[in-house]
Amino acid sequence: xxxxxxxxxxxxxFVGRHGKGRLQHGIEKVESVECVAGxxxxxxxxxxxxxxxxxxxxxxxxxxxQRIRRDFDCPALDPAWFRRNVLCSGVDLNTLxxxxxSLQGIEFEGSEECRPCYWMDEAVAPGVHEALKGxxxxxxxxxxxxxxxxxxxxxxxx
Numbered sequence: 469x470x471x472x473x474x475x476x477x478x479x480x481x482f483v484g485r486h487g488k489g490r491l492q493h494g495i496e497k498v499e500s501v502e503c504v505a506g507x508x509x510x511x512x513x514x515x516x517x518x519x520x521x522x523x524x525x526x527x528x529x530x531x532x533x534q535r536i537r538r539d540f541d542c543p544a545l546d547p548a549w550f551r552r553n554v555l556c557s558g559v560d561l562n563t564l565x566x567x568x569x570s571l572q573g574i575e576f577e578g579s580e581e582c583r584p585c586y587w588m589d590e591a592v593a594p595g596v597h598e599a600l601k602g603x604x605x606x607x608x609x610x611x612x613x614x615x616x617x618x619x620x621x622x623x624x625x626x
Contacts, residue, residue: 469556469557469558469559469571470530470556470557470558470619471554471555471556471571471572471616471617471618471619472530472547472555472556472557472618472619473497473547473548473554473555473618474497474498474499474500474501474553474554474555474616474618475495475496475497475498475547475548475551475552475553475554475555476495476496476498476501476509476511476512476513476553477495477496477512477513477551478511478512478513495548495551497548498618499617499618500615500616500617500618501553501615501616502613502614502615503525503574503610503612503613503614503615503616504610504613505610505611505612505613506519506520506524506609506610506611507524507610508521508524508525508610509524509525509553509610512553520609521609522579522580522607522608522609523579523582523607523608524608524609524610525553525554525576525607525608525609525610526552526553526554526582526605526606526607526608527552527553527554527555527556527561527605527606527608528547528550528552528554528555528556528561528582528604528605528606529555529556529557529560529561529603529605530555530556530557531557532600532603532605533545533547533550533555535599536592536596536599536600539599540592540593540595540596540599542592542593545592549591549592550588550591550592550605551591552582552605554616561578561605561606562581562602562606564576564578564606564608565578565579565580565581565606566578566579568611571616572614572615572616572617573614574610574611574612574613574614574615574616575610575611575612576608576609576610576611577608577609577611578606578607578608579607579608579609580606580607581602581604581605581606581607582604582605582606582607583601583604584596584597584600584601584604585597588600
């Protein structure tokens, strides 16, 4: 698996915001991030969120990002708008649900699909919510401590 970009955010823009509009906490692109076993990504909004949380880290597929850019005619689309932590390629993320896997020497366990929410129609473009169903990314638990680094081999990478 190759890492094209890594993102963290200190706050939630959409969680609990139904009918209230999104917040603007922003999302920071970083070259590397510390993964803390059982806790999440240091500096991210879900760090130490709750015990055994399913979404300590989230992954999003580079090919899905490219498809949304193309299909919705959004050539300037920033992958940060999807609010996932790791933009990657080289594996079908859905095959990792319920599986243990290693990336850059760090152990993870895929817990479930990142189900896209209706906010994607506002954050990206109308219709993106539906287009992401089944392709929303992967939520995972962090099983061992380490630091992920961006490989940076594609345009728009770190």
